[in-house]
Amino acid sequence: IHAAANKQAERTTEAAELRRDGHQRHAFDFDAFDIDVLVLDAAQWRAKDLLTSLAPYVETYGMTYRNVVLLEVGPHRAVLPERWNAIPGKTSVAKPALARLP
Numbered sequence: 001i002h003a004a005a006n007k008q009a010e011r012t013t014e015a016a017e018l019r020r021d022g023h024q025r026h027a028f029d030f031d032a033f034d035i036d037v038l039v040l041d042a043a044q045w046r047a048k049d050l051l052t053s054l055a056p057y058v059e060t061y062g063m064t065y066r067n068v069v070l071l072e073v074g075p076h077r078a079v080l081p082e083r084w085n086a087i088p089g090k091t092s093v094a095k096p097a098l099a100r101l102p
Contacts, residue, residue, distance in 0.1 A: 030075035
């Protein structure tokens with residue numbers, strides 16, 4: 001959220017609005033997370049019409065897909081076991097369930 005707000009440069013009003021919105025969505029700060037492997041409830045996202053509600057963040061603030069997912073999900077996520085995101089040569093997983101190229 002802060003990285004996207006910092007990119008607003010001279011658009012200080014927009015940067016403040018983005019920070020305020022992010023802090024209103026989530027009570028506490030949270031660590032960013034990797035979305036290279038992402039499992040989500042597509043029916044829930046459709047029911048909430050998230051693609052439509054998140055599109056203005058891309059259009060207005062130039063946020064990336066990763067930025068808007070972090071904005072929406074915040075700290076409310078589950079962490080997958082490492083075997084579901086094994087990277088050959090970077091992770092040590094005996095029986096990977098999903099391996100991706102580095």
